[in-house]
Amino acid sequence: MILSAHSDHIGVSKNSVLKDKINNGAMDNASGVSTLLEIAHEFHHAKEKPKRSVIFAFVTGEEKGLLGSEYYATYPTVPIDNxxxxxxxxxxxxxxxxxxxxxFGATHSSLEDTVSSTLLKNEMKLIEDPMPEQAIFVRSDQYSFVKQGVPAVFLVPSLATEVKDALAVSPQTFLAKHYHMPSDDLNLPIDYEWAAQFVEINYAIARDLANAPERPAWNSDSFFSTLGKD
Structure with missing residues (x-):
């Protein structure tokens, strides 16, 4: 199985009125890259190795049209069928x-059952896509693998959470004021304890998927089940 995160962002802002015009990308996507690095660390130091091998892919060009993941999915380092x-x-x-x-995308494959079960074991729960009209499943690097016939999911914390902590930044505020802006930087009130918990949740999901006895499969009624086939 392959775990991925993109390491690029969108460069220098031409429209920002701030002195700092660099789009730092702390949440988009340094947080994803950092999480993936920590997951790799957990796998490396685990007492029991997973039954399936795991590839960690840090791709670039996501913001330019999924270019890095598209290239890797087209020319993978192992056969795509594997x-x-x-x-x-x-x-x-x-x-x-x-x-x-x-x-995102979990309802299209058997990955949903494993992800949901793992979350419940960790006192978390899987919720439905809150914005299906935005077709987010086809807008990040997982779609490069989906087009090659590989079942995939794109994991994020809930975007519909009501935040009561006055020191926190809600997902709504982040998307409105910091997304693709220079202010997406380390001055944001990053909750590092929660970040560590998010690593553990993702590691548990990856470990359970890597050890699952059955190979993940698309649901027969999913449009994506038709992709990647000659």
């Missing part, structure tokens, strides 16, 4: 706490 699943991390906003996780 890649059983992709779990992608893109912009986990770690400035607020929630016990709800979105797995």
């Amino acid at each position: 890649i059983v699943a992709n779990v992608n991390l893109d912009m986990p906003i770690l400035t607020y706490r929630t016990n709800e996780i979105i797995a």
Whole structure:
């Protein structure tokens, strides 16, 4: 299986009135890259190795049209038929706490059952895509693998959470004021304890998927089940 996160952002802002015009990308997607690095650390130091091998892919060019993941999915380092699943991390906003996780694309494959079960074991719950009209499942790096026939999910904390902590930044505020802006930087009130918990949740999901006895499969009624086939 392959775990992915994109390491690029959008460069220098031409429209910002701030002195600092660099789009730092702390949440988009340094938070995803950091989470993936920590997951790799957990796998490396685990007493029991997973039954399936795990590839960690840090791709670039996501903001330019999924270019890095598209190239890798087209020219993978192992046969594409041997890649059983992709779990992608893109912009986990770690400035607020929630016990709800979105797995974009989960309803299209058997990955949903494993993700949901793992979350419940960790006192979390899987919730439905709150914005299906935005077609987010086809807008990040997992879609490069989906087009090659690989079942995938894209994991983020709930974007519909009501934040009561006055020091936190809600997902709504982040998306309105910091997304693709220079202010997406380390001055945001990043909750590092929650960030560590988010790592553990993602590691548990990846570990359970890597050890699952059955290969993940698309649901027969999903449009995506038709992709990647000659």
